[in-house]
Amino acid sequence: MKILILGADGKLGRMLVNDAISAGYSVATMTRQPFEDATVENIVGAPEKIDELKKAVNGVDMIISALGAKDPETLLKMAKNIASVAKEHNIPLIWSGGSGTLIDNQGKTLATDPNVVWDSPMYKMLKPAVFGAKLVLEYLPTVAGLKYVYVSPPIDLMLDRTKTTYKWEISDKALYNAQGQSICGYQTLAQAEIDLIKEFNQYENHRITLVETETL
Numbered sequence: 001m002k003i004l005i006l007g008a009d010g011k012l013g014r015m016l017v018n019d020a021i022s023a024g025y026s027v028a029t030m031t032r033q034p035f036e037d038a039t040v041e042n043i044v045g046a047p048e049k050i051d052e053l054k055k056a057v058n059g060v061d062m063i064i065s066a067l068g069a070k071d072p073e074t075l076l077k078m079a080k081n082i083a084s085v086a087k088e089h090n091i092p093l094i095w096s097g098g099s100g101t102l103i104d105n106q107g108k109t110l111a112t113d114p115n116v117v118w119d120s121p122m123y124k125m126l127k128p129a130v131f132g133a134k135l136v137l138e139y140l141p142t143v144a145g146l147k148y149v150y151v152s153p154p155i156d157l158m159l160d161r162t163k164t165t166y167k168w169e170i171s172d173k174a175l176y177n178a179q180g181q182s183i184c185g186y187q188t189l190a191q192a193e194i195d196l197i198k199e200f201n202q203y204e205n206h207r208i209t210l211v212e213t214e215t216l
Contacts, residue, residue: 161185
């Protein structure tokens with residue numbers, strides 16, 4: 001089975017590549033600059049250009065997107081291209097999205113919290129990711145015939161947190177573990193998305209979210 005990983009040169013993307021290879025999948029990547037990994041097939045291109053995407057999906061059985069962008073509109077443009085190509089070629093799509101629209105245990109979402117000052121130093125860097133992911137989440141269900149799963153990480157996604165056990169559910173609400181945390185590490189998220197390949201049909205055309213279940 002051949003997996004195309006978009007955004008493979010990012011933090012999560014590199015972990016996805018490693019976990020996919022470890023799981024025995026054939027891996028292709030599409031990056032703007034050459035991807036220096038001899039174990040994968042690399043296509044140099046940009047997801048904003050639909051003709052380049054069409055070349056990248058040759059022989060592909062699944063697409064996983066870990067893409068980010070500097071602004072929400074660019075991320076949505078990439079999502080529209082990817083969804084179009086995935087639909088045209090009948091390729092299932094796993095979209096690694098954001099947690100800014102998850103409903104927390106206080107009944108709030110980051111994207112709609114009136115107390116968040118988006119131009120403040122704390123939130124300014126998060127703004128493109130939060131609202132770009134929101135646009136993609138709203139767009140994918142409108143594409144008739146597209147097979148997709150949208151994956152939201154927990155509210156707290158930690159770069160250096162150790163890979164651990166997890167649970168996932170179809171939900172617009174954040175999941176919490178026994179310690180009351182909505183949390184996992186990038187490594188756990190990457191492993192979950194690779195595990196999802198085999199479980200795709202069960203969650204097709206839904207949003208899922210996850211949380212680590214083992215205390216560190």
